[in-house]
Amino acid sequence: MLNRRHLLSLGASAALPLRAFAQDPWPARSIRAVNPGAAGGTNDVLTRHLLEPLGKLLGQPVILESKAGAGGVIGTQFVAQQPADGYTILTHHNGFITAPLVSANANYDALKDFVPLSLQGTSPLILIAHPSMPPTLAEFVAHARANPGKLEWGTAALGGVGHLATEVFHDATGIKGMVKVAFSGSAPATQALVAGQIKYLLSTPTAATAGLVQEGRLRFLGVSSAARSPLLPNLPSISEVAPGFAVEVWFGLLARAGTPPAVVARLADAIASVISQPDIIDKYRAVNVVARPGRNELAELLRGDHQLWSKVVREKNIRLD
Missing domain, CATH: 3.40.190.10 (Periplasmic binding protein-like II)
Incomplete structure (x- = not known):
């Protein structure tokens, strides 16, 4: 027999919105890609090529927003402070790794505070x-x-x-x-x-x-x-002439650490799919970038860059503060 306590419990459960039992599909609204560098730079140009096809693939608009300043730190910090829900992502390059190594004011950990989504491409110096x-x-x-x-x-x-x-x-x-x-x-x-x-x-x-x-x-x-x-x-x-020397500029997309794995996977797959399209490859090449999509590829570059540049910064005593 149901007592008064059971009836109240059932009534409260019935009043809960449906989303308490089933998550909203992702994405349910537009996605913002933040460029921490100057508008018109290579990073900006590459990401703009992705916006329309990526939006079509995800079923929601992808909007590019510039937040330049402090060598990319301002925009990166902004993304680090947004909810870890995949609706605000970061488009960046090697400066993402080097900034916190040379300046304590960067105030983020490149390997802990973000997760890679996909490499966009690389260019030699x-x-x-x-x-x-x-x-x-x-x-x-x-x-x-x-x-x-x-x-x-x-x-x-x-x-x-x-x-x-x-x-x-x-x-x-x-x-x-x-x-x-x-x-x-x-x-x-x-x-x-x-x-x-x-x-x-x-x-x-x-x-x-x-x-x-x-x-x-x-x-x-x-x-x-x-x-x-x-x-x-x-x-x-x-x-x-210098065996073993190898440095490349990379461009990639990242999300906040803590973003749900299913959202990260959806973004990563969609971005890699778009970058693999022949017309995107051609557009990247026109700005001297070789298209190289892939989440694992970006993760490998992040780890390699961090190891290399940490050593250089330490040995050369390079600090900007």
């Missing part, structure tokens, strides 16, 4: 030199070794991947004591290189630098990837 330098990679390295402390090199951002990769390049090739000159972006660094104020730098390939090479105002000497890049197959890999 290019060793770019002033035309007064020797014309080949091997000759340049030999010249630099023979003239320690006599050449200036540039970096577009202190603590960024170009800066750290050049430190690794110097160690790998035995180049010592060169003069570092920091700039606030790749454009002023390139202008200084054209003017001869610096003699070399490692930077990503762009249409602007390619045009300057065609005009004879700059030289491309080699790529930083482990093997020759399909983007520039005629350029040697730096590893050909």
